Amino acid sequence: VSLQQDFPGLFLQEEEEEEEDFVLNQTPTYTQLLAFLHPQAIELVQFLLVKDQKKIPIKRADMLKKVIREYRDVYSEIINQATRTLQQVFGLELVEIDAKHHIYILTSSLPRAEGENLCQNDETAKLGLLTVILSFIFMKGNSAKDSAVWEFLRWLRVKPGQRHSIFGDVKKLVTEEFVRQKYLEITPIPLTDPPEFKYQWGLRAAKEISKKDVLRFVAKIQGKDPTFWTSQYNDAEATS
């Protein structure tokens, strides 16, 4: 770590008081390193956490403009420190989900707990709705037409034109918020008139949600074994 090279004296001094032998062949622990973070790395961590709270994907351009500012020459060092801190303290990983436009999201790097994936945020009914939509898409073979998705939702008494007591404007939530958060990807189907759209899992969903859990969720609702759906079962086993 270049931090060590930058401040070798500091680490030694700190530990010298305790026990000398121990110091010389010991690399500094992460907690000790934390004290020497670049101020911009700290600011970047805070910035990323605030954006992540609303599940807003982060553009590299914004990181540069709003946080790194005049420290561009040490950009990669700042990013490294921030990434390491997010990992060590928060168990979060900074993932580039769009290499062309340099867009990032934070996702958890903690091992998945049994069944935890689908209910971690169960206090927000919105994510319940999202889970239902993602399940539907997955069961339809990873892609579903907009008409089919909305027909399914109507059947669940969630209607696009009505204001829902919990979801508010459902149409907006699904087609704008979930899309902006990269949970859903909606693309027009070429040569359709009136235009039709294809719903697929977004990059965040692919990264954060396990198909195995989704299949288990559907199986539970339907009272069947996950192996009942052969192709979905194989897909889930293959991607996890």
Added chain:
Amino acid sequence: MAAQMTDAHRRFLQVLMSHGIMEGSEARKLHRRCCEIHKVHYVHDKLDDFISTVNRHLQPLFMQIRKGLSESDGRAHYALVNLAETEITKMASDYTENELELFRKTMDLIISSENGFASSTDILNLADQLKTKKMKKKEAEQVLNVFVEDKWLSERNGEYTLHTRCIIEMEQFILSNYQDIARKCNICHSLAIQSQVCESCGTGMHLPCVRKYFRAQTEPRCPQCNDFWSCDIPGTKQPIFTKTESSNTRK
């Protein structure tokens, strides 16, 4: 040697962040669950020690998990706060300039009010006086809803007050920016937004603190000036309060 951060601590932090704020019993349940998931030794009733390990790692980042009491029911809550900000920077990246101005003005109204509430009518009347950019009433109403959703404000019968999460996060900011009007509770000495105020000397107390304090007194008298306490003591006529209260203290 101080305890190291484990995945149990990290998971706890992640879930707390996604909730924004957690009530004490919820947080205790989560503590247990995180330890179970990651097979980390779980010590019952040691949530505060568990949190202090997390806080030691958050400190260099100017963040902290802080405990605060709800002003309405006195229950403990936990929230992750950002200590670096002297201004409302956490909000600044989330809202537009005129939304922030509306929030500040709402905060002014709430803090300078007698009981810690501002009516929606009074707040909406500010909408077309905003200096940054005027808002239509309808728009302002929606913005208020977002503030409630994001746990900066809470609403009760068309009256708004600061959300517990907001108070935990902004206590220092409010105490230093509203020095002349912000009240500290006479009993617990922390910021008091929703409070009862002594008619004679102006000293204020949180409602749960009032309740606790006067329970031990034969006659309600102001702890500051010893005059008779003229406000209704909350909960005295409602057995429900005593019920929740006792189940709280039992732990």
